[in-house]
Amino acid sequence: MIEVKGVTKIYGKKDNEFKALSDVSFTIPDGGSVAILGKSGSGKSTLMHVMSGLDKPQIGQIIIDGKNILKLKAKEIDKFRSRKMSFIFQSFFVQGNESCYNNVSLPLEIADVSPSRRRKRVEAALRAVELYDKKKAKAKELSGGQKQRLAVARAIVNSPQILFADEPTGNLDSITGRVIENLLFNYHKKFHVTLVLVTHDPELSERCDIQIHIKDGVIDEIKRKKV
Template sequence: MIEVKHITKTYGKKQNTFIAINDVSFTIPNGKSVAILGKSGSGKSTLMHAMSGLDRPQQGQVVIDGRDILKLKSKDVDAFRAQKMSFIFQSFFVQANESCYDNVSLPLEIAKVPRSKRRQKVEAALSAVQLLDKKKSRARDLSGGQKQRLAIARAIVNEPDILFADEPTGNLDSTTGGVVEDFLFNYAKDRGATLIVVTHDEDLARKCDARINIKDGVIESTTGFAERPTKKKKVMG
């Protein structure tokens, strides 16, 4: 369960202060797929960064499985991310010069998985996205859709409980985008993992169990949640 409590993140100082997210709270139960929907600049990416401990908001708590990750030391947050979380980005961020195998192996190395156990996991992840035959190919030789599938393999190889996808289909045409979406949702369903999709794509958001509409740093509306999240304040200034 991810509990976001009164998160506020501002950029800049004094007169130039920009409030990216303002007192946002919600709770995501385990195993749910949630879309954070908003236009660019709405604060949805900042929210994802805060939830994953990549960014540190000035106020609020992010409690995951009973632990406030914002109170952890940066080293512990890193370890937490390595064990529990994964990311998929709009521009893939696969390492073009490295083989598909080495790309997928990276999270396992970071999570200190012994070398002997890596091979089986990497191959399983590559099979799951139907890229096993490309194991030794360099990532730069893949097509856009294949690159994103590779990114998915990298994201699921360590079997994370929480999967963040930041505009996962933003750079893909609708057919390949659809394939990528299927892989994502299938993994989340099979593993019972929580999937958080940050997007401005209504169609993609519709496929999720729940959605949070965010605008100008505050939650505008939510759907699909059993209980309504706490009432939000109006944006200041």
Template sequence: MIEVKNISKTYGKNENSFTALHDVSFKISDGSSLAILGKSGSGKSTLMHILALLDKPTKGSVLIDDSDTSEMTSHELDKLRNEKFGFVFQQFFMNSNDTVLDNVILPLKVAGVTKRERKRRALEALKAVEMLDKAKNKASDLSGGQKQRVCIARALVNNPSIIFADEPTGNLDTATGDVIENLLFGLHKDKGITLIIVTHDADLAAKCEENIYMRDGKIVTKREAKL
């Protein structure tokens, strides 16, 4: 469960300061799916960075499973992200010259898992996204959709409780995008992983249980889907 309490994020000082987030508060329960919408500059990316513990709020706190993250050392935060979070990005961010398998293994390598164990888990994750046959291929050999599938496998490989997706279908055509969306929501339902998606796409947002619409650093609309 993630809880966000009165967080604000300000850049710069005094006259030159810019406030990206104003006093934002909400809760995300385990196993739910949330879409964060808003135009550019609305603060949605900033909000996600703070939720994903990649950034610290200037004011307020983020609680993960009731633990206050502002009291954690950077080592503890690193460990938390490594064990509980998975990331899917619009631009994939894969090492093109490495194999698909090596790309998926990365979070486990960072965690210090043994070679054999991490290979086993990576292959499992690739199976879940139906990319097992491409394990030995170079990442650059794949199409956009295939790459995003590998990214999802990478996000899954450490058995996360939350997956953060930043415009996951932004670089994909509609058909491929649908496939990816289905994959994400399928995993969400099957494994109970919390999904937090930042997107422009209203259709994608509609598939999520909750929506938050941001403007100028504030939440202007909160909608809960009736499912």
């Protein structure tokens, strides 16, 4: 379970103060799917950064599995991120000069997984996104859709509990976007992974259990799907 309690994030100082988030609170059950919606500049990306411990809010708590991650030391947050979370970004951020295999193996190296165990998991992740035959190809040789599939493989290889995706289909055409969407939701359902999507694509957000609308750093509306 992820609990966000009274989070306030301010950028800048004194005269240039800008409240990116203001007293934001909500809860996401384990294995839930959440879409964070809002216009650009509304604070939705900041919210994702705060929830993943990349950014620290001035006020508030982020409680994951009963632990306030904002109280953790840098080393522990890093460990937390490498073991329990994954990210998918709008502009992929795959390393063009590295092979697909080495792109996917990076999170496992960071999490200190031994080389012998890495191999199995990397290959399984590449198979899951149907890129196994591109194992040795350099990432820069892939098409946009393939790059995002590679990013998905990288995100699922360490079997995270929480998967953050920041506009995962934003740079893709609707057909390839749909492929990525299906990959994410299938994985979410199959492995009961909490999925946090930042998007302004209404179609994508409708597939989520919870929709959190953000406007000027304040929660405008939370919609929950009736089960």
